[in-house]
Amino acid sequence: xxxxxxxxxxxxxxxxxxxxxxxxxxxxxxxxxxxxxxxxxxxxxxxxxxxxxxxxxxxxxxxxxxxxxxxxxxxxxxxxxxxxxxxxxxxxxxxxxxxxxxxxxxxxxxxxxxxxxxxxxxxxxxxxxxxxxxxxxxxxxxxxxxxxxxxxxxxxxxxxxxxxxxxxxxxxxxxxxxxxxxxxxxxxxxxxxxxxxxxxxxxxxxxxxxxxxxxxxxxxxxxxxxxxxxxxxxxxxxxxxxxxxxxxxxxxxxxxxxxxxxxxxxxxxxxxxxxxxxxxxxxxxxxxxxxxxxx
Amino acid sequence: xxxxxxxxxxxxxxxxxxxxxxxxxxxxxxxxxxxxxxxxxxxxxxxxxxxxxxxxxxxxxxxxxxxxxxxxxxxxxxxxxxxxxxxxxxxxxxxxxxxxxxxxxxxxxxxxxxxxxxxxxxxxxxxxxxxxxxxxxxxxxxxxxxxxxxxxxxxxxxxxxxxxxxxxxxxxxxxxxxxxxxxxxxxxxxxxxxxxxxxxxxxxxxxxxxxxxxxxxxxxxxxxxxxxxxxxxxxxxxxxxxxxxxxxxxxxxxxxxxxxxxxxxxxxxxxxxxxxxxxxxxxxxxxxxxxxxxxxxxxxxxxxxxxxxxxxxxxxxxxxxxxxxxxxxxxxxxxxxxxxxxxxxxxxxxxxxxxxxxxxxxxxxxxxxxxxxxxxxxxxxxxxxxxxxxxxxx
Numbered sequence: 188x189x190x191x192x193x194x195x196x197x198x199x200x201x202x203x204x205x206x207x208x209x210x211x212x213x214x215x216x217x218x219x220x221x222x223x224x225x226x227x228x229x230x231x232x233x234x235x236x237x238x239x240x241x242x243x244x245x246x247x248x249x250x251x252x253x254x255x256x257x258x259x260x261x262x263x264x265x266x267x268x269x270x271x272x273x274x275x276x277x278x279x280x281x282x283x284x285x286x287x288x289x290x291x292x293x294x295x296x297x298x299x300x301x302x303x304x305x306x307x308x309x310x311x312x313x314x315x316x317x318x319x320x321x322x323x324x325x326x327x328x329x330x331x332x333x334x335x336x337x338x339x340x341x342x343x344x345x346x347x348x349x350x351x352x353x354x355x356x357x358x359x360x361x362x363x364x365x366x367x368x369x370x371x372x373x374x375x376x377x378x379x380x381x382x383x384x385x386x387x388x389x390x391x392x393x394x395x396x397x398x399x400x401x402x403x404x405x406x407x408x409x410x411x412x413x414x415x416x417x418x419x420x421x422x423x424x425x426x427x428x429x430x431x432x433x434x435x436x437x438x439x440x441x442x443x444x445x446x447x448x449x450x451x452x453x454x455x456x457x458x459x460x461x462x463x464x465x466x467x468x469x470x471x472x473x474x475x476x477x478x479x480x481x482x
Numbered sequence: 483x484x485x486x487x488x489x490x491x492x493x494x495x496x497x498x499x500x501x502x503x504x505x506x507x508x509x510x511x512x513x514x515x516x517x518x519x520x521x522x523x524x525x526x527x528x529x530x531x532x533x534x535x536x537x538x539x540x541x542x543x544x545x546x547x548x549x550x551x552x553x554x555x556x557x558x559x560x561x562x563x564x565x566x567x568x569x570x571x572x573x574x575x576x577x578x579x580x581x582x583x584x585x586x587x588x589x590x591x592x593x594x595x596x597x598x599x600x601x602x603x604x605x606x607x608x609x610x611x612x613x614x615x616x617x618x619x620x621x622x623x624x625x626x627x628x629x630x631x632x633x634x635x636x637x638x639x640x641x642x643x644x645x646x647x648x649x650x651x652x653x654x655x656x657x658x659x660x661x662x663x664x665x666x667x668x669x670x671x672x673x674x675x676x677x678x679x680x681x682x683x684x685x686x687x688x689x690x691x692x693x694x695x696x697x698x699x700x701x702x703x704x705x706x707x708x709x710x711x712x713x714x715x716x717x718x719x720x721x722x723x724x725x726x727x728x729x730x731x732x733x734x735x736x737x738x739x740x741x742x743x744x745x746x747x748x749x750x751x752x753x754x755x756x757x758x759x760x761x762x763x764x765x766x767x768x769x770x771x772x773x774x775x776x777x778x779x780x781x782x783x784x785x786x787x788x789x790x791x792x793x794x795x796x797x798x799x800x801x802x803x804x805x806x807x808x809x810x811x812x813x814x815x816x817x818x819x820x821x822x823x824x825x826x827x828x829x830x831x832x833x834x835x836x837x838x839x840x841x842x843x844x845x846x847x848x849x850x851x852x853x854x855x856x857x858x859x860x861x862x863x864x865x866x867x868x869x870x871x872x873x874x875x876x
Contacts, residue, residue: 341719344720349829350569350830356570365571365572367566367571370565370807371806371818373720373722373805373819374804374806374821375805376800376801380639384643388720389647390720391720
């Protein structure tokens with residue numbers, strides 16, 4: 188783009204009016220690129236916020252705003268061109284793609300990280316491990332008491348994310364096999380709220396992103412621990428990629444391009460690890476090291 | 483839009499008729515200008531006054547426009563009678579009955595909290611407390627209305643929920659003791675007196691009276707301990723439930739109930755109070771037999787306004803009701819998590835409007851329409867009740 192600006196300047200030597208017009212156009216384009224609006228998933232939000240802070244520290248003239256309104260709202264913002272980057276914790280739906288194309292927007296996916304859903308219980312709950320089928324039976328309402336799973340005689344309180352969240356859709360497809368969740372399941376509006384409810388409720392079970400397990404107990408699922416190396420290697424059964432969507436692939440050399448490729452840099456991957464997610468990288472080589480700074 | 487007769491003398495016609503001094507007469511042009519300006523002023527004021535009415539009509543129209551496609555797609559039966567709510571499942575199921583029941587249950591609970599607290603508080607403010615104290619207490623109660631609902635929700639979720647889970651039984655038992663002890667004591671006094679009169683007549687059989695009183699007191703104490711023990715033995719597995727939300731919504735409706743009831747009680751004339759006292763009534767008799775019945779319709783209106791506050795509240799129920807789309811077993815089980823209309827609309831809107839035209843999008847408008855209809859009916863009733871009370875007071 189810089190070369191293009193220089194080109195217009197050289198041209199401007201020929202005609203003052205043309206030069207002025209081009210400079211105005213270039214300045215406008217530059218100004219637009221200096222503001223990046225990010226919207227979408229509460230799961231991808233922490234990564235986007237870390238990226239934004241990092242990038243704005245490197246480039247003080249760039250302004251990046253990050254909102255977390257859920258995957259669905261993020262996709263909607265991209266469709267309506269009210270954001271530059273849409274964070275999604277699931278892939279874009281066919282209907283959303285259709286709506287985007289109808290609006291002249293061409294969504295391009297960038298896989299920034301991997302995320303596992305940890306199945307969590309209250310720290311005081313002695314149960315250590317469940318099979319994926321048992322988790323499904325709990326949420327289907329067939330297992331109602333922890334004593335059926337070798338725990339204390341406490342009724343199971345099922346916590347789910349709201350149906351508006353990508354986390355819910357991931358859970359529904361990865362764990363529930365699209366069977367119906369029992370009607371007495373409680374719904375909360377964010378990962379933080381799910382953790383809060385599980386943390387304070389003795390009989391609770393819930394599912395959250397790997398970055399939200401502080402203060403609650405992660406269960407082994409099918410004997411596999413919800414750790415980063417297991418998520419990266421695909422052994423852990425409840426895992427998914429996280430996306431940032433842009434309208435077309437961003438022009439090389441722009442701030443937007445640098446922002447959505449930050450996850451490829453070592454600094455970006457460190458930030459992703461620090462937030463409790465799993466970078467898309469040849470991860471097992473340094474698996475031990477990462478496991479140590481687990482939240 | 484007729485001209486107010488009281489301002490006619492400054493109009494051109496009035497000035498002419500009065501044959502005022504020359505300086506006060508207006509030229510034809512100036513008078514026409516004035517008339518145009520007056521008309522313009524009227525028009526602008528009318529527009530401003532009717533804007534809120536227009537807003538209501540437009541809201542009704544647009545919500546109905548998006549709600550009708552749902553009924554056309556899915557029909558009425560499932561929405562109003564189905565008990566399974568799976569809007570995102572394939573195929574989706576839109577049984578909203580549990581959500582209506584949830585809204586109703588939470589509202590009922592809020593009334594059970596707000597009315598027994600609010601009406602006596604209003605009575606206390608209007609007839610018991612001295613004027614100087616009332617001037618301080620009333621603003622404090624009304625301050626409750628100024629607390630944002632998200633703050634109430636945060637309190638419900640972070641403080642009240644764990645409290646119910648950890649010490650639920652004891653909390654309920656404590657509330658039972660505080661509320662029931664004076665009531666049972668009052669009941670024992672009154673009942674033993676009535677029964678004694680019925681058994682032995684007006685004659686003075688002291689022993690019989692004492693015996694009856696002791697028996698009644700024993701029965702009352704047994705009732706207190708038995709129910710208290712049952713409450714204490716309860717464990718609340720999930721603190722985000724209908725009870726939690728009912729209590730918080732009750733508190734939120736309290737300022738409305740207190741304020742409007744107090745106004746109604748104040749509106750009962752001084753002569754009625756003084757007449758009752760002059761006939762030898764005690765203060766309790768004046769309150770219970772004269773003033774509260776006289777203000778009855780106003781108190782009803784206060785309760786209805788409080789109900790509307792509870793029905794329409796969103797943030798608190800979304801945060802603290804559990805949002806489980808189930809009909810509690812049994813239906814009055816306040817300890818079960820429930821889902822309300824408002825929370826469903828707020829929680830599902832983000833995903834649903836992705837695919838405008840889908841049933842999930844339109845079902846939320848159908849719910850909004852139902853909600854609008856409910857508050858519309860409530861409003862009409864309270865309006866009617868207030869009008870009747872105004873008539874009665876004249």
